Amino acid sequence: MLRIDRSIYDQIVAHARRDHPDEACGIVAGPAGSDRPERFVEMINAERSPTFYRFDSLEQLKVWREMDDRDEEPVVIYHSHTATEAYPSRTDISYASEPGAHYVLVSTRDPETAELRSYRILDGEVTEEPVEITG
Amino acid sequence: MAIEVRIPTILRNLTGDAKVVEGSGATLGELFTDLDSRYPGIGERLVDGGKLRRFINVYLNDEDVRFVGGLEAKLSDGDNVTVLPAVAGGSR
Numbered sequence: 001m002l003r004i005d006r007s008i009y010d011q012i013v014a015h016a017r018r019d020h021p022d023e024a025c026g027i028v029a030g031p032a033g034s035d036r037p038e039r040f041v042e043m044i045n046a047e048r049s050p051t052f053y054r055f056d057s058l059e060q061l062k063v064w065r066e067m068d069d070r071d072e073e074p075v076v077i078y079h080s081h082t083a084t085e086a087y088p089s090r091t092d093i094s095y096a097s098e099p100g101a102h103y104v105l106v107s108t109r110d111p112e113t114a115e116l117r118s119y120r121i122l123d124g125e126v127t128e129e130p131v132e133i134t135g
Numbered sequence: 136m137a138i139e140v141r142i143p144t145i146l147r148n149l150t151g152d153a154k155v156v157e158g159s160g161a162t163l164g165e166l167f168t169d170l171d172s173r174y175p176g177i178g179e180r181l182v183d184g185g186k187l188r189r190f191i192n193v194y195l196n197d198e199d200v201r202f203v204g205g206l207e208a209k210l211s212d213g214d215n216v217t218v219l220p221a222v223a224g225g226s227r
Contacts (some may be wrong), residue, residue, distance in 0.1 A: 059192075
């Protein structure tokens with residue numbers, strides 16, 4: 001189960017809407033081992049593409065180092081799908097490399113309603129989990 | 136020649152949970168061969184067919200090694216190498 005604060009949920013959706021029709025991506029960091037997504041970090045999609053995303057490698061190094069210094073980890077790794085459902089694609093699964101993270105997908109295909117869903121991706125296996133919005 | 140290498144969570148099962156290890160080599164490729172001799176299996180997670188794996192980012196003193204020679208990048212004593220899994224995906 002992913003528990004996430006309303007304000008962070010809203011920031012993820014707003015970022016996805018703003019970058020539409022390109023895919024948006026980012027993380028929510030939290031204290032290591034806490035499973036609490038607390039610090040929203042928007043990332044650049046180096047691909048600037050409607051069908052692909054990749055963190056900019058140098059920005060990623062900077063953000064990962066900040067997390068290290070603050071004893072944080074990426075609790076949530078999010079990205080958007082702009083024309084398909086919020087379900088991990090084969091590419092998403094093959095790249096998934098943080099077994100402890102909640103992989104959050106937002107679909108912006110419907111201009112009125114955002115669809116946000118959360119998954120664990122472990123050894124190529126996808127498990128959807130409930131999302132509880134708090135605050 | 137000691138090079139400090141930071142290991143990401145996903146590869147720490149190969150380093151006995153060590154976050155930072157030391158290795159040696161005149162180039163990045165040699166460093167990875169050296170690491171693989173002490174942490175068997177780590178080499179193939181980093182290199183495939185003589186090239187850096189696409190899913191892996193490697194930084195030499197904060198530079199993405201893809202821009203400084205890849206596996207041929209020259210190393211000096213005291214250099215820092217950081218390995219991070221690339222974060223990427225897409226709707227296809």
